[in-house]
Amino acid sequence: MxxxxxxxxxxxxxxxxxxxxxxxxxxxxxxxxxxxxxxxxxxxxxxxxxxxxxxxxxxxxxxxxxxxxxxxxxxxxxxxxxxxxxxxxxxxxxxxxxxxxxxxxxxxxxxxxxxxxxxxxxxxxxxxxxxxxxxxxxxxxxxxAAANGAPAEYVASDSEIAALAQGVHEETIQYVQQPIGETAFPLSSDFAAAGDVSSLQIVNMAQIDYVERYIQDNNPEWGNLPVLSAAAPFRNGFYGVDDYIGVETGQVSLRSAADLYTYSNTVNAVRIDGKTLRLWLENAAGWFNQIDASETAEQTLINESFPSYNFDVMQARDGKLRYTIDISVPAYHFRDNPTGRRITTLEYDGVAVQDDDRFIVATNSFRAGAPYLAGVSEVVLEAPDTNRDALIKYVETQPTLTLAGYGADRSWSFAPMSPAGDVVFMSSANATDARAQGYGITNVSRVGTGEQFGRAGYSKFSLDLR
Incomplete structure (x- = not known):
């Protein structure tokens, strides 16, 4: 437990x-x-x-x-x-x-x-x-299925149960529509697989803020340790074509916070060394399939058996954390391939991270118990507040969210390679080249839909890894 x-x-x-x-x-x-x-x-x-x-x-x-x-x-x-x-x-x-x-x-x-x-x-x-x-x-x-603007249709509701739930249902909708802030850019997970952090950076900054304030008030002696944060694109198509984070420009509501942070985890912080930081990132890099540079046939980027909620993206304040992922080699797995090594460059504030460097990582109660962290991390904070509530309180204190402030710190990138064939990934029906370019993602291009993969409704993108 x-x-x-x-x-x-x-x-x-x-x-x-x-x-x-x-x-x-x-x-x-x-x-x-x-x-x-x-x-x-x-x-x-x-x-x-x-x-x-x-x-x-x-x-x-x-x-x-x-x-x-x-x-x-x-x-x-x-x-x-x-x-x-x-x-x-x-x-x-x-x-x-x-x-x-x-x-x-x-x-x-x-x-x-x-x-x-x-x-x-x-x-x-x-x-x-x-x-x-x-x-x-x-x-x-x-x-x-939803098509041409028409909503999806489902089996008929039981009229008796629907009537019992109707009042609470309407009250819930009214509650989650309450505003908590504004955003000048869309917060989306459409291009999380290509390095976009528009749906992740705000979560990471909220978690860092929460943990830094805790340290200041309770353990100021830890103030010399860099505070990192880990957040994952919880909704990135794993559960279907509608399963993408999509908070559009304008009002940020309580519902938006639930879109950005799906689960009711509580804020945790762990103290780790540089070796464990690399291990953490190695595990996250399992979201990607191994890409064969000599393969002329089309290759799929995302490992569909690996849920996107396990793809932790690490960030630090002021863009101080940077790392690269080499998907030409097999992925690490704590049991099946413990020697896998995809994380190549790993730097904090421009200096290569060493095995004995020390960090505090803001995360959640579920991730703090991950098997690959067992015995190599120390839980230093088990907060009573949920990560979502920490996010809500943080957004409420911020002026309008901007892309430069909350969507441009792409802390990770792929190690360059030149595959002989296309490398592709699926995204939401709303994903476009223009949206990707708006985020500063210039190495993707829409090449079709997901029908050939049995993925009706998805957009299909090609990724340039050079």
């Missing part, structure tokens, strides 16, 4: 869920249970423990069906050769089974309903599941 440890430590005891299943499922069967269904906020990988040990769970005990989440992917996903679960041992993404156990993971934001239709047999004593006749499927809630 790392996230929210201050609330849970000494009050809650947990058992790792694979071990818990091995202990309790036999007890349930012995007490007469016929059918046992696992409801697990877990992903599906080959990991034996941790957040994504769903595959291990499927063979740990006698489950008859399993419902998953966490990764927010589609499972089953028949016919999709690009499924992140394709090729995993014991996993059948077409049939929707893990080691023969029917399972479902219904995407994100209510986009699908996961359905497992169990076929039961009775032997005169007890019921059992005939797994060979059991079916797993996903049913989409979307009935008609």
């Amino acid at each position: 790392t996230a929210d440890k201050r609330f849970l430590d000494g009050h809650v005891t947990t058992t790792e869920y694979v071990a818990a299943a091995r202990k309790y499922v036999p007890q349930m069967l012995a007490q007469g249970a016929d059918v046992i269904v696992a409801l697990a906020h877990s992903g599906i990988t080959t990991a034996q423990t941790g957040d994504n040990a769903g595959l291990a769970l499927s063979s740990a005990a006698g489950f008859d069906a399993m419902l998953f989440g966490h990764q927010h992917q589609k499972f089953p996903d028949p016919g999709n050769s690009r499924s992140p679960f394709a090729g995993l041992p014991g996993v059948d993404p077409d049939a929707g089974t893990l080691n023969g156990v029917p399972a479902a993971m219904p995407g994100f934001f209510g986009s699908y309903l996961g359905v497992i239709e169990l076929t039961l047999a009775h032997d005169g004593t007890r019921w059992s599941v005939r797994k060979e006749d059991t079916r797993s499927s996903l049913r989409p809630t979307l009935t008609k």
Whole structure:
């Protein structure tokens, strides 16, 4: 228990869920249970423990069906050769089974309903599941995609529930429309993959301000340590064509703050050394696929199995942090490729960062517990305020947000390379060459749409890495 440890430590005891299943499922069967269904906020990988040990769970005990989440992917996903679960041992993404156990993971934001239709047999004593006749499927809630200005259509709401929620729904909309500031430029994640920070710099500056004020008031002896901040483009197409940050020029509202900072994490700060800073950035660089310079065929920039909310962009005040990412080499992974090294240049205030340099990084309660930081970072602040509230309070104290002040500090860039073929990425339907150029991003060009990738509605861009 790392996230929210201050609330849970000494009050809650947990058992790792694979071990818990091995202990309790036999007890349930012995007490007469016929059918046992696992409801697990877990992903599906080959990991034996941790957040994504769903595959291990499927063979740990006698489950008859399993419902998953966490990764927010589609499972089953028949016919999709690009499924992140394709090729995993014991996993059948077409049939929707893990080691023969029917399972479902219904995407994100209510986009699908996961359905497992169990076929039961009775032997005169007890019921059992005939797994060979059991079916797993996903049913989409979307009935008609948005097109030509017309909104998307979904399955009909339950009239009784809709009536119960209507009043609260309207009050919520009215609340989130309250203004907190103004912006002279659009805050967008459309070009976050090309280095744009228009949706990130304001978050990082708010977090730095919060942590610096905390240090000044509580631990002034840390004042000689540089304060960095990490923020990610939480919404960058991972969950669909509408999943992009988009705060247009003009009023910044409470809703805008939720757009910029989706999750209800709380502000944390960690003290780290230069070696750990590099490790942190190496992990973030896994958002990008390895690009083969000799490949003449088109290559996709973004690793779609890597959620954009894990692509932390580090910044410092006055643009003092700079680093480059070499995507011609394999990405680091704390378990699968711990020797991966993509971060080449890493400088603070014009000087190369050394392994024993010390920093304080403003981050959130979730990231502070990341496995690649375990044992190599010290949590020095667990604030009661959410990152979103810190952002809101900061924006309220600022004059109109300008591009020069809050959207131009591109702290990272790609190490130059000259691929023989195009390198492409998908962006929102609103993304244009003109918008990119407005942000100062001049090495991208719109080359089409995402239809050929089965990504209807997306804009397709080519990236010049030279």
